[in-house]
Amino acid sequence: MGRHQVSKTYREINEKIKAGRAVVVTAQEMIGIVREKGEVEAAKKVDVVTTGTFSPMCSSGAFINFGHSVPGIKASQVWLNGVPAYAGLAAVDLYIGATEPKQDDPLNRVYPGEFLYGGGHVIHDLVSNKPVHLSALAYGTHCYPRKKLEKRVVLKDLPFAQLCNPRNCYQNYNCAVNVTGKTIYTYMGTLKPRMGNANYCTSGQLNPLFNDPYYKTMGIGTRIFLGGGVGYIVSPGTQHNPDVDRNERGIPKRPAGTLMVLGDLKKMHPRYLAGVSLLGYGCSLAVGLGVPIPVLNEEMAYYTGVSDEDIVTQVVDYGKDYPKGDARPLAEVTYAQLRSGNIEIGGKKITTAPLSSYSRALEIANLLKKWIEQGQFLLSEPQDLISGPEKT
Amino acid sequence: MYKRMLVLRFPPQITDQPLVCTLTREFDLCFNILKAEILPGQEGIMVLEVSGHKKNVTDGLRFLRDVGVKIKSVEQEIRRNDDMCIQCGACTGICPTNALTLDRDTMEVIFDPKQCKGCELCVAVCPVRAMEIRFSKETVLL
Numbered sequence: 219m220g221r222h223q224v225s226k227t228y229r230e231i232n233e234k235i236k237a238g239r240a241v242v243v244t245a246q247e248m249i250g251i252v253r254e255k256g257e258v259e260a261a262k263k264v265d266v267v268t269t270g271t272f273s274p275m276c277s278s279g280a281f282i283n284f285g286h287s288v289p290g291i292k293a294s295q296v297w298l299n300g301v302p303a304y305a306g307l308a309a310v311d312l313y314i315g316a317t318e319p320k321q322d323d324p325l326n327r328v329y330p331g332e333f334l335y336g337g338g339h340v341i342h343d344l345v346s347n348k349p350v351h352l353s354a355l356a357y358g359t360h361c362y363p364r365k366k367l368e369k370r371v372v373l374k375d376l377p378f379a380q381l382c383n384p385r386n387c388y389q390n391y392n393c394a395v396n397v398t399g400k401t402i403y404t405y406m407g408t409l410k411p412r413m414g415n416a417n418y419c420t421s422g423q424l425n426p427l428f429n430d431p432y433y434k435t436m437g438i439g440t441r442i443f444l445g446g447g448v449g450y451i452v453s454p455g456t457q458h459n460p461d462v463d464r465n466e467r468g469i470p471k472r473p474a475g476t477l478m479v480l481g482d483l484k485k486m487h488p489r490y491l492a493g494v495s496l497l498g499y500g501c502s503l504a505v506g507l508g509v510p511i512p513v514l515n516e517e518m519a520y521y522t523g524v525s526d527e528d529i530v531t532q533v534v535d536y537g538k539d540y541p542k543g544d545a546r547p548l549a550e551v552t553y554a555q556l557r558s559g560n561i562e563i564g565g566k567k568i569t570t571a572p573l574s575s576y577s578r579a580l581e582i583a584n585l586l587k588k589w590i591e592q593g594q595f596l597l598s599e600p601q602d603l604i605s606g607p608e609k610t
Numbered sequence: 611m612y613k614r615m616l617v618l619r620f621p622p623q624i625t626d627q628p629l630v631c632t633l634t635r636e637f638d639l640c641f642n643i644l645k646a647e648i649l650p651g652q653e654g655i656m657v658l659e660v661s662g663h664k665k666n667v668t669d670g671l672r673f674l675r676d677v678g679v680k681i682k683s684v685e686q687e688i689r690r691n692d693d694m695c696i697q698c699g700a701c702t703g704i705c706p707t708n709a710l711t712l713d714r715d716t717m718e719v720i721f722d723p724k725q726c727k728g729c730e731l732c733v734a735v736c737p738v739r740a741m742e743i744r745f746s747k748e749t750v751l752l
Contacts, residue, residue, distance in 0.1 A: 273698065274737060332734060407700050408735045415703035492696050494737035504696055504737065559714065571703025573737070576717035578697050 222515035224261035228599040231265045231512050235593055240265040242590045244583040245424050245511075245522060252523025261519035266590055266597065269426040270443070270508040270582030273419055273574030274494045276405065277385035277456060278503040279315040280341055280483050283378035284352055284371055286310055291364035293354035297321060298340045298371075305354070309362055313382075314340055316493075316503035326498060330403040336501025339493030341381070344373040345445070346488040379483040381445055381491070385455035387507050389427030389475035390531055393418040393551060393561075395568065398537035403498020407573050409536055416533060416561055416568045421579035422526045422553035426509035427475045429522045431468040432607070433460070435511050437600025442479065443508035443586045446490035448595070449481025451509075451604070460607040465530060468521070471550065472532050475604065479507065490582065504575075508582040510590060512597050526553035533563060612664040615644075615684035615728045616671075620654035624678055630658065637670035638662055657684065684728045688743055690721045695740040701732040 234240040241264050243251065248267045252260045282303075284296075292309040295302070300321050303314040316338040325331050343350055354367040373379055394406035395413045402409050407417045422428065430436055440451040455476030463471045490506030513519050532547035539546055549563045556570045589595035620629070625648050633639040639662035648654035660667055671681055697719050701710045709725035710732055712718070732741040 272696070330734075334739070407737075408704055410704070417700070417703060492738055494696075495739060496737055497734045502737075504698070557714070557717070559712065569703050571701075572699040572712075572717075575696055575698040580717075 222517060223258050224515050224519075226265070226512070226514050228512060228514075228597050232596045234265055235590055235596055238591075238593060240590060242266045242268060242587045244580065244587055245269045245429050245524075246580060246583070248519075248522045249423060249525045252519055257516040257519040257523065260523065261513050261516040264513045264519065267429060267511045267513060267522040268508060268583040268586040268590070269429050269511060270424050270506070270579040270586065271387060271421040271426060271574060272490065272506040272578040272582060273421070273504060274405075274496065274502040275383065275386045275388075275505040275507075276317050276502045278341075278381070278383035278505055279313055279337060280344075281311065281313050281378070281380045281382050282376055283311050285377045287364065287367055287369070289364045290362040291354055291356045291367050292359055292362040293356050293367065295355045297353045299335070299343065299350050301335065301337050301340050303337070316341065317500050319501055330498030331500075332497065333495045333499070333501045336493065336495070338501050338503030341483070341503055342488055342491060342493035344379065345483060345486050345491050347373060373484055376484075380480055381449065381483045381486065382452075382478075382480040383455075383505065384478050385457055385476045386479050386505055387426055387455070387477045387509075388420065388473055389425070389431070390470045390529070391419045391473050392534040392545065393531050393556060393570070394536045394540075395533055395548065395563070396537040397535045397548075402537055403496070404536045405496055405499045405502075406536060407571070408497055413563060413566060413568050416556075416570045417573055418531065418553075418556045418570060419573040420553075421574050421576055422529055422557065423524055424576065424579045424583055426507065426511070427477070428469060428524055428529055430509075430511050430518070431464070431470065431521060433475060433604035434521075434606075435514065435518065435600070436477070436509060437603035439598050439601045440509065441595070441598040442481075442510070443506070443582055443589075444479055444481040444486070445483075445506055446487025447481055447485035449479050449507075450598075451600070452478040452480050454478065454604050458604070460605060464607070465528070467524060467528050469524065469529050471530050472545070477604070490578075506578065506582050508586040510586055510595070510597055526557055529553045531556075533561070612667050613659065613661040614667055614671075615657070615659050617682045617684055617687065618656045618658055618674065619680040619682070620648065620656070621678050621680075622651050622653055625650060625652070625654040627677070629674060629677060629679065630656070632673065633660060633670045637666045637673065639666055639670050684743075688723070688726050688728055688730070688733070688741060691740045691742055694738050695719065696738050698737065701736055701741065704731050704735045706731070
């Protein structure tokens with residue numbers, strides 16, 4: 219795109235936020251504004267569009283330093299409430315991953331496994347200010363002679379606790395069905411046989427990456443809402459794949475961009491960071507994440523005006539195709555269809571269900587809007603943008 | 611096959627009588643006792659799944675009522691813990707009776723206990739285990 223009719227800088231928008239004059243709307247509100255006024259007028263009127271998403275996001279976890287004891291320990295194995303954490307970092311540093319099940323979990327040996335407690339639940343308990351039992355084993359060294367440590371830890375007393383999620387906020391995701399004759403249990407939830415239900419998992423028009431499909435305002439250092447507190451985009455997430463088919467609006471038609479994010483766990487809230495158990499699949503963490511998108515010009519107004527009718531995804535069979543690595547789509551549907559409660563495939567009407575909470579995503583977008591309106595949250599200009607597709 | 615999940619309460623004066631086996635002997639019903647606490651001289655409580663022909667189930671339950679057993683359907687015992695529910699909607703695709711639905715405007719999950727038949731599919735499907743079966747005596751005695 220060439221020259222813009224409207225052009226604002228991060229600094230100008232932040233000055234307006236500080237002066238309490240910034241116009242902030244949610245991505246849901248922006249749809250009507252752009253439809254009514256057009257992109258240029260919308261860009262003149264609106265300064266920031268807030269987005270939100272809240273759903274299970276695997277590839278989440280937390281870095282924790284649990285402090286030195288006397289005598290000291292160089293922990294080589296650590297458990298938090300019985301859930302193994304990775305301790306091969308330093309003497310008392312660990313990383314607790316969201317999908318790690320409790321050590322003695324029967325997993326899928328008792329089928330379908332319930333996975334009632336895992337790393338995501340540990341993080342949830344920590345942000346709920348519940349005490350968590352830490353046990354550590356070590357081989358003992360001259361400087362750190364202790365070989366065993368048992369203690370109760372509470373988040374506020376930990377020297378350091380940072381949520382650091384290597385892959386969050388997927389830009390689009392498959393809609394899952396099951397064509398086989400048996401119920402299956404997947405990370406997309408329980409799928410009834412013969413396409414008895416269809417599960418999907420993004421907040422559609424509220425999703426941060428659908429509102430900035432080419433990542434023109436998101437990058438390293440972008441300040442975001444994370445788990446009820448403040449966080450930052452660190453880099454593209456793992457499996458970030460911007461080079462997929464896109465529609466005429468630039469919206470990817472299948473899973474594409476992802477974000478790696480981090481933030482101070484101590485300032486987060488259990489309402490936006492919940493441990494989850496996916497029947498027959500495993501544990502994870504539901505993460506609340508919201509990104510403010512500066513309306514720098516009419517191009518960003520156009521992007522943030524996206525609605526569920528404009529966003530499509532692929533219906534994929536998780537019974538036979540997906541396990542074979544074959545993500546051949548059975549159909550293409552819009553998020554408006556998915557949100558309506560049913561879709562039709564080959565003449566069959568199928569009930570749809572989200573795994574991602576639209577209502578809580580909207581709550582996050584509204585909360586972020588309030589923070590910005592009150593001047594508590596300023597936008598940060600990214601140091602480097604998230605890499606976009608090679609051919610735009 | 612018609613199936614009901616019930617909470618039976620036995621008044622203290624009849625806890626010494628063999629009543630549940632009568633459901634099989636005289637009404638051709640199958641039963642599965644999920645929980646029972648029957649002690650002499652105290653009110654007894656039992657969580658029971660009964661299955662068979664619908665007419666036989668109706669007749670068998672009438673027999674129990676006639677001898678003084680108080681019967682409550684278990685569907686009233688499935689509850690949603692609203693503090694835990696994250697409003698995702700995963701349960702709505704699995705609920706066969708539309709007791710769990712999404713309000714299409716707000717996308718909030720609505721639980722209508724009146725529509726619930728107590729199949730329990732939602733209990734394990736809920737990612738945060740917000741759907742609870744309350745079989746405990748304390749809850750049943752509320």
